[in-house]
Amino acid sequence: MRRRDVLMLMSAAAAWTTSARAQKPSMPVIGYLCPESPELFGSRLRAFHQGLREAGFVEGRNVAIEYEWAHGQYARLPALAAELVARNVDVVVAPGGAPVALAVKGTGTTSTIIFEMGGDPVQLGVVDSLPRPGANITGVSSLSVDVSPKRLELMHELLPAATTLAVAVNPTSPTANSQVQKLHSAAETLGVQLRVLNASKEEEFESVFSTVAGEAANGIVFTSDPYFAFRSRRLADLAIKYGLPAITQTRDFPIAGGLMSYGGDFVQSHRRAGIYAGRVLKGEKPADLPVQLVTKVELVINLKTAKLLGREFSASVISGADEVIE
Amino acid sequence: MIVRDRFRGLFPKYFLALFMAVAIPLAVNGGIEAWFGYRDQRAQLDQLLGVQASSAAAEIHNFIFDITTQLGWLVQQPWTDEPDEQRRTDAQRLLRQAPAIASLTLIDNKGHERLYVSRVGLNRIESRTDRSTDPALVGARANRIWFSDVSYNRGSEPYLTVAVVGNRQAAGAVIAEVNLKLIWDVISAIKVGQTGIAFVLDEPGRLIAHPDISLVLRGAEASTSQPFRSLREAIGPGVGFATSQDGRGRMVAASAAAVAGPDWTVVVEQPLSEAYAPIYASLWRTAVLLAVGTIFAGLLAYGLAHRMTEPIKLLEEGTERIGAGSFEHRISIQTGDEFQRLADSFNRMAGELALAQQHQERIAKLKRFLAPQVADLVDRAGDDSVLDGRRTDVVVVFCDLRGFTAFSAGVTPEEVMGVLSDYYDVLGRVIAQFEATLISFSGDGLMVLVNAPVPVEQPALRAVDLAIEMQKRVQGLIVGWRSRGYQVGFGVGLAEGSAIVGRIGYEDRLDYTAIGSAVNLAARLCASAADREILVDAVIAANVRGARSLNDMGNRQIKGFDEAIPVFGIPFDAH
CATH class of the missing domain: 3.40.50.2300 (Response regulator)
Incomplete structure (x- = not known):
C-alpha cells in the first residue's frame, strides 16, 4: 500500500517534471x-x-x-x-x-x-x-574522401603483382566523380589499371564482389561513401565469402572481419x-x-583476415597501422 | 519633541563619534591592506606569470623538440644506393607515433629524395629527385635543425616544416611537415590560474596555438591575430607583466616568453579580475565591515542617546517642577552613574530649597513681632518652642502720642499718615536696637515686651533705657511737628511682673502676646503719663534704683486697681 503510494508520488513527480521541462x-x-x-x-x-x-x-x-x-x-x-x-x-x-x-x-x-x-x-x-x-x-x-588514393596505394602494396585493381563507387555520391578522378591519377602513378564498379544499393554489393572474383582484378578499393561505411558488416561478410582483399574508409570494416580500412x-x-x-x-x-x-587518419588492419586470405602485410604497413586486429 | 531633539542633538554626535571610531581604523586598515595586498599581489603575479610563461614556453619547446628528436632517429644510419626498407618501416612507425607529423621526406647524403611518406598523399619511394637546393635542406645543413615559417594550409591549419640532418653527412636529412593544430593538446592543458590561458604567436605575430582552436584555424587572418599581437606588443621585450585588453575585451595581466628554436612567443594571460581577486575580496570585506560598522555605530549611538536622553528628560521635568515650586517632587533615576548622582543632588537641592523656604516663611512670621536679630536667633535655634505659651517675668512697655486724636481730626489724612510714618520709623529702630519684642500697635499706641520670648539680662534696666531712647527720639520728632503747628506729645508707661506669654491667633495670622496685670498696669501708666513722661511701677523702680535716676511721684490711683499704686518717673535729658 505504502509502496504503491510512493510509486504513484514518484510517477506524479516525474510527470510534473516532464511537463515542466x-x-x-x-x-x-x-x-x-x-x-x-x-x-x-x-x-x-x-x-x-x-x-x-x-x-x-x-x-x-x-x-x-x-x-x-x-x-x-x-x-x-x-x-x-x-x-x-x-x-x-x-x-x-x-x-x-x-x-x-x-x-x-x-x-x-x-x-x-x-x-x-x-x-x-x-x-x-x-x-x-x-x-x-x-x-x-x-x-x-x-578527410576520408581525400585519402581514397591512399587506400589504392595500400591495396597495391598488399598486392604488388596485381595489374588491375577494382574500385567500388557509389554513383549517387556527390564526391564520386572527384574520387574516381583522383584514383585514376593515383593508379597511373602506381602503374595499375582500375576496374570501376558501381553500387548504390545494398543488393548491388554482391554483384561487385562476384564480378571482381570472376575477373582479373583481385582486390577491391571502396571509395569513401557513407552508404558503404554504414554497411561494413555486409561488405566484410561478402569479402570473406568471395575471399577477396578489400579496403574501406571505416574501422567498422576490419572489426567486422574485413581486411583493412584507412580513413578519418x-x-x-x-x-x-x-x-x-x-x-x-x-x-x-x-x-x-x-x-x-x-x-587523425587511421589505418586499421585485420591480420586474422589476412591469414584467412593468404595475404601478408609488409612490415612498414604493420608498423604504420594504428590498430592491428589479431 | 524630546525624541526629535534626541535625533537632532545627541544622536548625530554620538553617531559621528562612533562611526569615526569604527570607520576610520577600518578604512585605514582596509586601505593599507589593499595597498600592500596590491603590491604583494603584483609581485606575486609577476613571478607567477613569469614562471607560467617560461613553463609554457618549455612545454611548446618540448612539443617541437620531441618531434625533432624523433626525426633524429631517422637520420642515424648512412645511406646506400639500395632501397632501404627498414627506413620506410621506421618512417611509417613515426607517422603513427607522432600524430602531428603529416608527412616525412628522407633525403640521402647526395641531396636526393629517397622516401616520402604522407598521411594523405601518395607515398614516393626512391624517386631520387634532387632536393639539394631545397631551403629546408640547406638550412638544416647549416644549423642541423631548421624551422620554416609557419604556413597555413588552405588558409586554415598552421603547418611548420622541420628539417633535421644526421650528425654524419652520410646519414642524410629528414624533412617533416608538422600540423601545429596538435599543439592544442599542449596549449589547452596549460592553465593560468582559474581562467587564464596561454597562446603562441609566430615571429610575425600570427596565432598558431590557442585553447580555442577556431581562432587558430583563422590565424592567417590579420584581424584574428591582431589582438594577440597587440598584447605581445604591450608586454614588449622587457621583463615583467603588462596589463592590457585581450581579444575578448577583458583586462588581463600577461607575460611572455620566447620559445627556443622556431622563434615563437608564448604569451600567458590571466584576467585582472581573477589576478586581483584577493584584493577585490579584501576591499569587499572592508566595505562590508564598514557597512556593518556603520549600522553598529548607528545602533550604539541610538542606544547611548536613548540612555542619555531618558534621564535627561526626567531631570528636565524634575527641574521644571521644582522650579515651579513643587519642592516635594523627587527625581527617580536608578542608572547607578553620574545621572543618578545628579538626580540625587537635584533631590537634595529640592529638599534644601524646601527647608530654606520654610525658614524664610518662619523668619518672616517671627520678624513681625520679634526684632530681626532675635527672630534670626530663634530661627537659628531651629526651634520655635520659645514662642510656646508660658508664664514668665516680663517688662511691658506701652507708649502713645498725646493729643493725637484731636490732631488727626484737624489735618489731612496725608499729614496724619506722614506723622505716623515718621513716628513708627523712629520707634521701630529703637525697638530693634534694644532687641525688644513688638507685640502690637494700633493708631498711635504701641506695646513692647522685654524679656520674652527671649530672656535678657536686667530686663528692667533695658526697658527703662528703651523708654528713654524712645522719648529722646520722639521728642526730637515732636520739635519738628510743633514747628508745623501739630500739638502732640508722647508718653511712656512701663511695668514689670509675671505674665503669660505665647502665640495667639490662627494659621498665618499669629501674634505674640502677654497676659497679666503688668500689661494692664503698663497700659494704665502710659495712659496717665503726660508728654515727656516715663512712668514706671515699683518693681522697675526697685530694679533700676541706683542705676538710673528716679523721681518718686507718690501713689496714684490707677484705673482697674483697687489701691493707689506707687509710681515713679524716669527723668531723661532730651539732648
Whole structure:
C-alpha cells in the first residue's frame, strides 16, 4: 500500500517534471538529420553526444534533440531535411556525409547548420572557405574522401603483382566523380589499371564482389561513401565469402572481419560536430567557427583476415597501422 | 519633541563619534591592506606569470623538440644506393607515433629524395629527385635543425616544416611537415590560474596555438591575430607583466616568453579580475565591515542617546517642577552613574530649597513681632518652642502720642499718615536696637515686651533705657511737628511682673502676646503719663534704683486697681 503510494508520488513527480521541462521555453532544440537508422548510427551518435557534453549540453536536461532517420534511403534526405527545418529548430546537425549536408543546405534554412562529412566542403560548394565557411553553415570534415588514393596505394602494396585493381563507387555520391578522378591519377602513378564498379544499393554489393572474383582484378578499393561505411558488416561478410582483399574508409570494416580500412576517425569528427553544435547554442556565430579538419587518419588492419586470405602485410604497413586486429 | 531633539542633538554626535571610531581604523586598515595586498599581489603575479610563461614556453619547446628528436632517429644510419626498407618501416612507425607529423621526406647524403611518406598523399619511394637546393635542406645543413615559417594550409591549419640532418653527412636529412593544430593538446592543458590561458604567436605575430582552436584555424587572418599581437606588443621585450585588453575585451595581466628554436612567443594571460581577486575580496570585506560598522555605530549611538536622553528628560521635568515650586517632587533615576548622582543632588537641592523656604516663611512670621536679630536667633535655634505659651517675668512697655486724636481730626489724612510714618520709623529702630519684642500697635499706641520670648539680662534696666531712647527720639520728632503747628506729645508707661506669654491667633495670622496685670498696669501708666513722661511701677523702680535716676511721684490711683499704686518717673535729658 505504502509502496504503491510512493510509486504513484514518484510517477506524479516525474510527470510534473516532464511537463515542466516540456514547458520550459528556454531549452534549445537541435534538429538531427541522420542518413541511417539509430542502430547503424549508434557509435557516431554517442560521439556527438560526448561533444555536446563537452560544450555543456546534455540531451533532455538543457537541450532537446529532434531526430529524423533516413534509414539508408538517401533520396529521402531532402524531404526529411525540409521537415526538420520546418520545425524551427535552433541548430540543424547534418552528420554522416556530404548528401546530408547538401540536403539541409538545399532547404535554404537560416538556422545554423553543423555538418560532419568525409569530403571537402569547399569543393562540394557547402562552404566558401575553411577559415570563413559562410553565413550559417560550418562543421567538420574527416578527410576520408581525400585519402581514397591512399587506400589504392595500400591495396597495391598488399598486392604488388596485381595489374588491375577494382574500385567500388557509389554513383549517387556527390564526391564520386572527384574520387574516381583522383584514383585514376593515383593508379597511373602506381602503374595499375582500375576496374570501376558501381553500387548504390545494398543488393548491388554482391554483384561487385562476384564480378571482381570472376575477373582479373583481385582486390577491391571502396571509395569513401557513407552508404558503404554504414554497411561494413555486409561488405566484410561478402569479402570473406568471395575471399577477396578489400579496403574501406571505416574501422567498422576490419572489426567486422574485413581486411583493412584507412580513413578519418569518425569518433573525432562526430565529437567535434557535437562541440560546434554546443558552441552555436551558446551564441557563437557559425561564421566565426572555421571548418575543422580531423587530424587523425587511421589505418586499421585485420591480420586474422589476412591469414584467412593468404595475404601478408609488409612490415612498414604493420608498423604504420594504428590498430592491428589479431 | 524630546525624541526629535534626541535625533537632532545627541544622536548625530554620538553617531559621528562612533562611526569615526569604527570607520576610520577600518578604512585605514582596509586601505593599507589593499595597498600592500596590491603590491604583494603584483609581485606575486609577476613571478607567477613569469614562471607560467617560461613553463609554457618549455612545454611548446618540448612539443617541437620531441618531434625533432624523433626525426633524429631517422637520420642515424648512412645511406646506400639500395632501397632501404627498414627506413620506410621506421618512417611509417613515426607517422603513427607522432600524430602531428603529416608527412616525412628522407633525403640521402647526395641531396636526393629517397622516401616520402604522407598521411594523405601518395607515398614516393626512391624517386631520387634532387632536393639539394631545397631551403629546408640547406638550412638544416647549416644549423642541423631548421624551422620554416609557419604556413597555413588552405588558409586554415598552421603547418611548420622541420628539417633535421644526421650528425654524419652520410646519414642524410629528414624533412617533416608538422600540423601545429596538435599543439592544442599542449596549449589547452596549460592553465593560468582559474581562467587564464596561454597562446603562441609566430615571429610575425600570427596565432598558431590557442585553447580555442577556431581562432587558430583563422590565424592567417590579420584581424584574428591582431589582438594577440597587440598584447605581445604591450608586454614588449622587457621583463615583467603588462596589463592590457585581450581579444575578448577583458583586462588581463600577461607575460611572455620566447620559445627556443622556431622563434615563437608564448604569451600567458590571466584576467585582472581573477589576478586581483584577493584584493577585490579584501576591499569587499572592508566595505562590508564598514557597512556593518556603520549600522553598529548607528545602533550604539541610538542606544547611548536613548540612555542619555531618558534621564535627561526626567531631570528636565524634575527641574521644571521644582522650579515651579513643587519642592516635594523627587527625581527617580536608578542608572547607578553620574545621572543618578545628579538626580540625587537635584533631590537634595529640592529638599534644601524646601527647608530654606520654610525658614524664610518662619523668619518672616517671627520678624513681625520679634526684632530681626532675635527672630534670626530663634530661627537659628531651629526651634520655635520659645514662642510656646508660658508664664514668665516680663517688662511691658506701652507708649502713645498725646493729643493725637484731636490732631488727626484737624489735618489731612496725608499729614496724619506722614506723622505716623515718621513716628513708627523712629520707634521701630529703637525697638530693634534694644532687641525688644513688638507685640502690637494700633493708631498711635504701641506695646513692647522685654524679656520674652527671649530672656535678657536686667530686663528692667533695658526697658527703662528703651523708654528713654524712645522719648529722646520722639521728642526730637515732636520739635519738628510743633514747628508745623501739630500739638502732640508722647508718653511712656512701663511695668514689670509675671505674665503669660505665647502665640495667639490662627494659621498665618499669629501674634505674640502677654497676659497679666503688668500689661494692664503698663497700659494704665502710659495712659496717665503726660508728654515727656516715663512712668514706671515699683518693681522697675526697685530694679533700676541706683542705676538710673528716679523721681518718686507718690501713689496714684490707677484705673482697674483697687489701691493707689506707687509710681515713679524716669527723668531723661532730651539732648
